[in-house]
């Protein structure tokens with residue numbers, strides 16, 4: 001997902017919801033040493049700072065993100081930390097990029113202290129991105145199965161939107177994708193304001209008609 005940390009005219013709707021949900025989860029569950037698995041450019045440091053003593057970013061060497069803010073280079077399957085080293089796990093928009101999610105969850109469980117919390121965001125509906133390392137989408141039932149099988153207890157599993165946010169945001173991505181072809185393409189000028197209007201309208205519609213089976217993504221909190 002392009003959501004996190006990329007607040008731009010193109011995706012302010014899902015970015016804003018994502019940040020709000022993460023801020024709420026951090027205030028309730030984050031503490032001590034936090035490990036951010038698949039951190040990318042570590043966009044949530046400003047939200048965790050008041051709750052954690054350390055925000056350790058980990059990403060893999062082949063990442064297409066700028067890793068200058070990563071503290072550890074390693075994979076989600078082989079985290080270069082001792083057992084029970086961290087108090088909190090954060091993993092946003094990464095699980096769909098892992099070919100062996102179960103192995104990655106077991107590895108996260110290994111480095112988390114007993115009683116520690118793991119905070120994940122995971123897409124249900126989203127377009128292909130960061131290909132070819134884009135493997136899966138998840139239902140809430142699949143997530144519950146995978147996390148419980150890895151030893152976690154689910155504390156929260158919540159849809160982050162209904163139909164309108166998912167529909168509106170994908171429509172905006174689609175329109176922005178049509179902006180190529182040089183200055184003569186009218187969508188170059190129209191897509192940004194049209195996108196902003198679509199996101200605003202869909203935000204309001206989503207509040208009136210919240211149909212969670214169409215959520216673009218979930219936020220999940222699990223306890224070891």
Ligand SMILES: C[S@@+](CC[C@H](N)C(=O)[O-])C[C@H]1O[C@@H](n2cnc3c(N)ncnc32)[C@H](O)[C@@H]1O
Pocket residue numbers: 001002003004005037038039040041042043058059060062063064065074075076077091092093094097098130133
């Ligand atoms: C959509 S980005 C999300 C980045 C960041 N968590 C955020 O919310 O902005 C997916 C991230 O997963 C990372 N990733 C993909 N495969 C990985 C692996 N096997 N181990 C660790 N990170 C991985 C990518 O490098 C990328 O930073």
